[in-house]
Amino acid sequence: MFCSNCGLELNEKQIHKALERDAKNADSVKYLSNALVVSKKYALKLKLNELKKELSKEEFNSKKQELKNELNSEIAAINAKKKDNDLNYFKSVLNINESRTNNTSDYFVCPRCGKLVKNNLDENDIKSLARAGHSEIHRGRNNISSGMCALMIGIILAIVGFMFLALSFKATNGGVLDTTCVEFYVFIFLVLFALCLLVYSFVSIFKGKNKIKRYELLLRNINNGAFHQ
Numbered sequence: 001m002f003c004s005n006c007g008l009e010l011n012e013k014q015i016h017k018a019l020e021r022d023a024k025n026a027d028s029v030k031y032l033s034n035a036l037v038v039s040k041k042y043a044l045k046l047k048l049n050e051l052k053k054e055l056s057k058e059e060f061n062s063k064k065q066e067l068k069n070e071l072n073s074e075i076a077a078i079n080a081k082k083k084d085n086d087l088n089y090f091k092s093v094l095n096i097n098e099s100r101t102n103n104t105s106d107y108f109v110c111p112r113c114g115k116l117v118k119n120n121l122d123e124n125d126i127k128s129l130a131r132a133g134h135s136e137i138h139r140g141r142n143n144i145s146s147g148m149c150a151l152m153i154g155i156i157l158a159i160v161g162f163m164f165l166a167l168s169f170k171a172t173n174g175g176v177l178d179t180t181c182v183e184f185y186v187f188i189f190l191v192l193f194a195l196c197l198l199v200y201s202f203v204s205i206f207k208g209k210n211k212i213k214r215y216e217l218l219l220r221n222i223n224n225g226a227f228h229q
């Protein structure tokens with residue numbers, strides 16, 4: 001399951017954790033009001049994306065201002081309810097008291113972006129998920145290039161490090177390795193640093209490749225209509 005806002009893939013364990021956290025905070029007015037505000041803002045974002053395609057620039061700007069003012073007054077109302085500690089209001093708006101059945105869709109707060117996530121996606125959610133998928137692929141490419149960069153620097157540092165190792169065999173010491181000289185410490189430092197870089201580079205290349213594979217599959221599934229009910 002994916003968060004349609006940021007594209008985070010949630011496994012069963014994470015979903016369970018998020019649901020548990022939400023359940024634990026079900027009586028926290030602060031938590032519920034934050035969730036509500038975030039989901040209202042998200043709904044506005046989706047709506048604006050839609051309107052941008054339909055309206056001319058002037059129409060869009062005035063409509064945008066109008067919707068923003070509307071949202072601000074809604075948020076003000078939510079904040080007033082928050083101030084009044086009106087727990088029942090938030091519970092009813094967010095359907096917290098709905099008893100769970102087999103058909104209940106899971107609603108919970110995304111651990112990464114804080115938006116309300118649900119498992120049955122509508123048309124807007126799917127569009128937004130596709131967008132999020134594209135940016136995840138972009139992030140994966142960035143991971144790979146920073147990994148490659150670290151790999152190159154790591155290799156160069158390792159080579160320089162071994163040069164210092166060669167310098168540690170002092171002629172004054174009869175050509176024997178001198179482990180107390182400065183060159184030897186530089187060698188140790190450089191090789192350790194290079195090792196860290198190499199580990200980092202392999203991890204990020206692997207992560208990036210994985211991410212690209214996963215989200216390309218997701219986009220393919222979206223294009224094939226696997227997410228449409």
Ligand SMILES: [Zn+2]
Nearest residue numbers: 003006110113
């Ligand atoms: Zn998210």
